[in-house]
Amino acid sequence: MKCPYCGSENLKVIDSRAAEDGSIRRRRECAVCRKRFTTYEKIESMPVFVVKKDNTREPFDRDKLIDRISRSTYKRPVSAEALSAIADEIEQYGQGSPRHEISSSEIGEMVMSRLKDIDEVSYVRFASVYREFKDVNSFMQELTDLMNKNRLES
Numbered sequence: 247m248k249c250p251y252c253g254s255e256n257l258k259v260i261d262s263r264a265a266e267d268g269s270i271r272r273r274r275e276c277a278v279c280r281k282r283f284t285t286y287e288k289i290e291s292m293p294v295f296v297v298k299k300d301n302t303r304e305p306f307d308r309d310k311l312i313d314r315i316s317r318s319t320y321k322r323p324v325s326a327e328a329l330s331a332i333a334d335e336i337e338q339y340g341q342g343s344p345r346h347e348i349s350s351s352e353i354g355e356m357v358m359s360r361l362k363d364i365d366e367v368s369y370v371r372f373a374s375v376y377r378e379f380k381d382v383n384s385f386m387q388e389l390t391d392l393m394n395k396n397r398l399e400s
């Protein structure tokens with residue numbers, strides 16, 4: 247960045263605050279000509295990468311994730327807002343991690359734990375695809391656990 251008056255790059259930030267649109271408003275002073283000016287900087291959210299089971303990485307795709315979850319919530323009382331909130335939470339989790347990465351298994355676990363609270367049918371549908379139940383027995387076990395849990399809670 248250069249001073250708009252003299253072209254010097256020797257600038258000093260004298261004040262910075264969040265603007266209403268979420269950008270950062272910075273008041274700068276040129277160390278050479280002493281003139282002051284204001285800049286607005288858009289905060290770029292860091293892209294999040296998904297680490298897949300085979301250790302390849304791909305950019306986190308929010309729409310793709312929502313699309314995947316919505317196959318499990320089809321015709322179930324799960325709002326678009328709820329799906330979007332799950333995706334936001336996962337993306338934020340990834341952004342908060344040191345390398346801006348989240349593994350596909352972490353995503354799966356997070357989706358399952360949220361769906362479990364929202365709608366159990368959607369949860370079972372998602373879990374059955376995600377966990378790739380190897381046989382009917384393990385799938386039945388999951389259902390039985392769920393039903394036992396409900397019985398204990400009600």
Ligand SMILES: [Zn+2]
Nearest residue numbers: 249252276279
């Ligand atoms: Zn200047």
